[in-house]
Amino acid sequence: MSPRPPFLIEAGADAAITSILIFQDQHHVEQVKLQGTIDQQMKLIDFLQAKIENPSKKKKKGLFGGGGGSKKQPAQKFPMQWRDLEAMLERERGVNRKLTEQLNQMQKQVIHQRKQAGATLPSSGGATTQPAKVALSSIVEPQMERMTLLRASAGARQPRGGATARCDIPHRFVSALNTRAATCAACLDTIHLGRQASRCAECHLSCHPKCATNLPSTCGLPSEYLDHVTKSPFATVTPSPGVPSSDKSVRLEGWLKIQGVKSAWDRSYVVVRGATLSVHDKENAATRGAGDAFDLAPADGVVVVHEAVGSSELPTAAASDVPYILRVEFRPHTTCWPARNLYLMTPNFLEKNKWACALASVVAAHASPAPDALLRGNVVTSLTTSDRKLDVNCTLVLNDQLLLLLGAEEGLFALPLPADPSGGALYRVEGIDKVYQMLPLTQLGLIVMITGKHQELCTIEAAPLASRVARASVAAPTVTPAFVSSIATCHLIAGAWREGCGFVCAALPDKLKLLKYCATTCEFVVLKEFATAEPCSCLLFTEHSVILGTNTYYEIDLMQGTIEDFLDASDTSLAYVVYAAAGRSSFPVSVMQVSPPGKEEEFLLCFHEFGVFVDAYGCRSRKDDMKWSRLPLAFGYSAPYLFITHINCVEVCDINKRTSSSSGGATVAQAYFPVTRPRYLGEAGSPGAIYVASCRPGGAELVCLRGN
Numbered sequence: 001m002s003p004r005p006p007f008l009i010e011a012g013a014d015a016a017i018t019s020i021l022i023f024q025d026q027h028h029v030e031q032v033k034l035q036g037t038i039d040q041q042m043k044l045i046d047f048l049q050a051k052i053e054n055p056s057k058k059k060k061k062g063l064f065g066g067g068g069g070s071k072k073q074p075a076q077k078f079p080m081q082w083r084d085l086e087a088m089l090e091r092e093r094g095v096n097r098k099l100t101e102q103l104n105q106m107q108k109q110v111i112h113q114r115k116q117a118g119a120t121l122p123s124s125g126g127a128t129t130q131p132a133k134v135a136l137s138s139i140v141e142p143q144m145e146r147m148t149l150l151r152a153s154a155g156a157r158q159p160r161g162g163a164t165a166r167c168d169i170p171h172r173f174v175s176a177l178n179t180r181a182a183t184c185a186a187c188l189d190t191i192h193l194g195r196q197a198s199r200c201a202e203c204h205l206s207c208h209p210k211c212a213t214n215l216p217s218t219c220g221l222p223s224e225y226l227d228h229v230t231k232s233p234f235a236t237v238t239p240s241p242g243v244p245s246s247d248k249s250v251r252l253e254g255w256l257k258i259q260g261v262k263s264a265w266d267r268s269y270v271v272v273r274g275a276t277l278s279v280h281d282k283e284n285a286a287t288r289g290a291g292d293a294f295d296l297a298p299a300d301g302v303v304v305v306h307e308a309v310g311s312s313e314l315p316t317a318a319a320s321d322v323p324y325i326l327r328v329e330f331r332p333h334t335t336c337w338p339a340r341n342l343y344l345m346t347p348n349f350l351e352k353n354k355w356a357c358a359l360a361s362v363v364a365a366h367a368s369p370a371p372d373a374l375l376r377g378n379v380v381t382s383l384t385t386s387d388r389k390l391d392v393n394c395t396l397v398l399n400d401q402l403l404l405l406l407g408a409e410e411g412l413f414a415l416p417l418p419a420d421p422s423g424g425a426l427y428r429v430e431g432i433d434k435v436y437q438m439l440p441l442t443q444l445g446l447i448v449m450i451t452g453k454h455q456e457l458c459t460i461e462a463a464p465l466a467s468r469v470a471r472a473s474v475a476a477p478t479v480t481p482a483f484v485s486s487i488a489t490c491h492l493i494a495g496a497w498r499e500g501c502g503f504v505c506a507a508l509p510d511k512l513k514l515l516k517y518c519a520t521t522c523e524f525v526v527l528k529e530f531a532t533a534e535p536c537s538c539l540l541f542t543e544h545s546v547i548l549g550t551n552t553y554y555e556i557d558l559m560q561g562t563i564e565d566f567l568d569a570s571d572t573s574l575a576y577v578v579y580a581a582a583g584r585s586s587f588p589v590s591v592m593q594v595s596p597p598g599k600e601e602e603f604l605l606c607f608h609e610f611g612v613f614v615d616a617y618g619c620r621s622r623k624d625d626m627k628w629s630r631l632p633l634a635f636g637y638s639a640p641y642l643f644i645t646h647i648n649c650v651e652v653c654d655i656n657k658r659t660s661s662s663s664g665g666a667t668v669a670q671a672y673f674p675v676t677r678p679r680y681l682g683e684a685g686s687p688g689a690i691y692v693a694s695c696r697p698g699g700a701e702l703v704c705l706r707g708n
């Protein structure tokens with residue numbers, strides 16, 4: 001309430017009016033003062049806020065016009081909360097992904113415009129206009145740079161007589177999520193399931209989106225023809241990267257960088273002649289001397305060529321140099337001597353492909369199978385003939401191991417077991433296109449699969465399919481899939497029978513959908529939907545939840561429908577795992593249950609550089625971690641063996657058997673089986689066995705690998 005005016009009506013009207021006027025004047029003066037104080041305070045607040053957000057960058061001039069004595073530090077912003085920083089980081093990652101896609105689209109448009117410009121160039125007889133000159137320079141200059149790079153990588157001059165043919169057939173890259181583990185054709189590093197990849201729509205070449213610009217424009221050309229017309233250095237090595245040859249007379253030399261003492265990279269001249277790699281300081285053979293030699297075919301050990309290395313192996317190397325590094329490892333047969341490593345840094349990806357192929361060829365030519373290998377394999381069937389060439393993505397065993405379904409880029413196929421390794425009956429199942437993944441739900445009698453150009457989710461009945469395949473010699477088997485609505489662009493699925501209901505979890509690029517089978521309508525309906533910061537790379541149903549891996553491992557409760565971090569934050573022994581996942585130095589690749597039925601649940605969390613054993617509560621269950629000997633492509637588990645596919649071999653580990661190591665600790669018993677470009681397809685019907693596809697330039701072979 002306002003104070004009572006200092007006047008009385010009884011004193012008279014004139015006195016009251018005079019008092020009112022005096023009070024109004026005093027009130028007006030106080031109001032002006034208060035408003036001025038408020039304006040000054042608002043200006044001060046604005047000034048201080050501007051100083052905090054935009055610190056002054058003016059330099060204080062000294063006595064003679066120079067800088068002042070002490071440099072004034074800009075005002076620091078107030079620290080933000082960790083959750084706010086994490087949200088900002090996720091938003092920036094989303095913007096980065098969108099910009100990457102836009103960049104790939106612009107690159108494709110530029111390639112298309114160059115092709116059009118080349119088709120509409122004027123003839124040599126007419127006058128060349130300025131737009132035509134610009135188009136001509138956009139085609140000629142990159143081609144000249146590419147040919148200069150090839151000549152520089154070859155290390156020799158081009159012959160004087162005769163012209164070298166030029167190949168400029170650009171790839172038509174399509175950027176999408178990777179539906180299977182692959183190897184980058186440029187940097188030879190791994191591209192895991194659910195990661196962004198660029199794949200050519202014509203020759204089906206896969207690479208990282210950042211490596212697409214480093215591939216030569218040779219779409220659809222055989223490597224042998226390319227070697228001949230371009231005088232490429234690959235002609236003296238092996239026709240195809242990743243496919244070692246058996247030639248023992250490989251000779252290669254050139255300037256590389258080798259990691260020396262104190263992690264310094266020294267420029268050296270490396271020579272591969274026969275089964276010996278030697279390092280020199282000079283190029284001239286007459287004056288360079290003997291040099292340091294490295295035996296590629298030792299009698300007391302084995303040599304392994306790693307086409308790619310992880311960033312954790314070379315913490316002192318620049319991140320931009322890691323894609324150009326390969327490693328040559330010597331492993332002695334005895335555990336008393338440690339392994340030796342030789343790191344080679346190449347100047348470009350062409351050189352890296354050349355050296356990796358040469359070294360792999362020498363090692364493969366002199367390698368001998370280990371007598372005590374834990375792994376044995378046999379060819380199930382050959383897919384090399386013209387009517388059987390299939391690009392297989394997955395397999396599924398049905399009808400008590402009497403029928404094997406093959407999901408391929410060409411469709412769905414059925415192979416009766418046992419099959420003839422050299423051929424045998426292979427039936428095409430009509431009605432299905434492009435099968436990426438298959439999942440059996442035995443209790444429902446259904447097969448859930450990802451099919452079609454748009455990667456849709458559908459179901460088919462298993463029993464009618466098996467009976468129709470049995471009559472395939474009379475009529476071609478045909479199925480009618482039932483598609484699940486609102487599920488497309490799916491790249492990964494998992495399913496299980498829990499609490500008397502069928503559940504399926506489907507991973508999409510930016511979300512995860514939990515579906516439940518409705519017995520009334522006989523179809524799957526969406527039960528819950530979760531947004532993901534990154535595409536999901538692995539899924540596994542447990543007894544009461546779903547474990548998934550994106551940027552780290554999460555757990556979804558099936559009963560409550562909630563999601564939370566799976567790893568226990570209070571377990572200090574897992575702190576480095578959480579830190580590695582948060583810092584993107586390592587990321588989830590696979591998750592699998594390794595405990596026998598009826599025992600307490602135990603899981604193996606496979607990151608791309610190591611593996612961790614945990615229990616159902618996300619706490620460590622074993623003291624030692626698993627270290628991968630090389631970068632893995634995919635993982636498969638068939639008790640008690642863990643199978644790891646690499647670029648040119650399959651590694652098998654008995655996770656329940658321990659052996660002593662050179663460092664005095666205990667390691668998992670492991671062995672290697674040479675398989676050319678293996679691709680994990682799925683579990684076989686018998687315990688301890690899996691199916692892989694051995695991919696070669698002329699086709700593929702379906703191989704069953706069994707633990708010994």
